[in-house]
Amino acid sequence: MENEPGDIPVPPIAVIRESGTEPDTARLVWDPLRGEYLAQAPGRMQRREGATECAFCADLTSERIPTWAQAWIRPNDFPAFRPPTGECYLLIYSRQHDRTFAELSVPEVTLVIGLWQRIYAELAPIYPCVMTWETSGAAIGQTQTHPHGQTYALSVIPDTLAREMVAIERAATNGEVCPFCVAARDEADGERRVFVGAHWVGFVPAFARYPYQVQLVARQHMSAITGFPLGGPMATELSDALLRIVRAYNVVFQAPMPYMLAIHQLADERFHLHLELLPVGRAPGKLKLAASSEMAWDFWLNDSLPEAKAAELRALI
Numbered sequence: 001m002e003n004e005p006g007d008i009p010v011p012p013i014a015v016i017r018e019s020g021t022e023p024d025t026a027r028l029v030w031d032p033l034r035g036e037y038l039a040q041a042p043g044r045m046q047r048r049e050g051a052t053e054c055a056f057c058a059d060l061t062s063e064r065i066p067t068w069a070q071a072w073i074r075p076n077d078f079p080a081f082r083p084p085t086g087e088c089y090l091l092i093y094s095r096q097h098d099r100t101f102a103e104l105s106v107p108e109v110t111l112v113i114g115l116w117q118r119i120y121a122e123l124a125p126i127y128p129c130v131m132t133w134e135t136s137g138a139a140i141g142q143t144q145t146h147p148h149g150q151t152y153a154l155s156v157i158p159d160t161l162a163r164e165m166v167a168i169e170r171a172a173t174n175g176e177v178c179p180f181c182v183a184a185r186d187e188a189d190g191e192r193r194v195f196v197g198a199h200w201v202g203f204v205p206a207f208a209r210y211p212y213q214v215q216l217v218a219r220q221h222m223s224a225i226t227g228f229p230l231g232g233p234m235a236t237e238l239s240d241a242l243l244r245i246v247r248a249y250n251v252v253f254q255a256p257m258p259y260m261l262a263i264h265q266l267a268d269e270r271f272h273l274h275l276e277l278l279p280v281g282r283a284p285g286k287l288k289l290a291a292s293s294e295m296a297w298d299f300w301l302n303d304s305l306p307e308a309k310a311a312e313l314r315a316l317i
């Protein structure tokens, strides 16, 4: 780490502790055919889609959030899980309702990384998996316009992370380096590169499912978002990279491109922190949505070549 913890100013982040009073109707269910868990949470049907009152602005007007706080963590009022199964939180990026992630400044995005670090530090000692993400765009299910992300802490490890862990273990068994360390090294000067920085490498994976999918990998091996200080260059570069990539998506789409942004991390030092950007735009105004082969067979079809889409993004970044 470049900075001592003492160098870091305390980020203006608040945490609301009390949670809603919804009855706990959620449950985890094992699918013996696919060999994976899913959740059933009927309470979430009552969510406030299309509500005119913003619940996050209400955190400000009700003074649940102190005036010094610029970003905050609050419980999800419609949690998919309750302890010990899991916990659900919302990460509010800004006091201002009419912003998007792409419109934030580098220091504001760094504060968002502060939210990601704070929620991970609180929940990773309790749960095996902390899923943090952002869903951006009504087309893919964003129901609240106030800029925000979400975190689920889960008592099970979702299949995607488990499979990535298997790939890491397989490499170790074969005496090879972590595959994410290899990707960060090799993709930095490859034709799929999108963003190449001192601390992060972003590229369209050779196996991209979405045309403009980007995997953003830490050059240094670390398992979670708490592996670097918020006041240091690694956080600033990540903020800059994320803004450049999402803004490039908007240029390609000629409008805000709907995307999912997910942090893949595990409290296992063999795992390698990376961010997955899954944008669903494929051309101006046109979407690539998971359809039958993807949903019914889990067999993905990408109508483009990763190296071609990487070149397009690189030209815009």
Ligand SMILES: [Zn+2]
Binding pocket: 054, 055, 056, 057, 058, 096, 097, 146
């Ligand atoms: Zn709002």
Ligand SMILES: [Zn+2]
Binding pocket: 178, 179, 180, 181, 182, 220, 221, 222, 271, 272
């Ligand atoms: Zn690694």
Ligand SMILES: [Zn+2]
Binding pocket: 164, 264, 274, 276
């Ligand atoms: Zn991943």
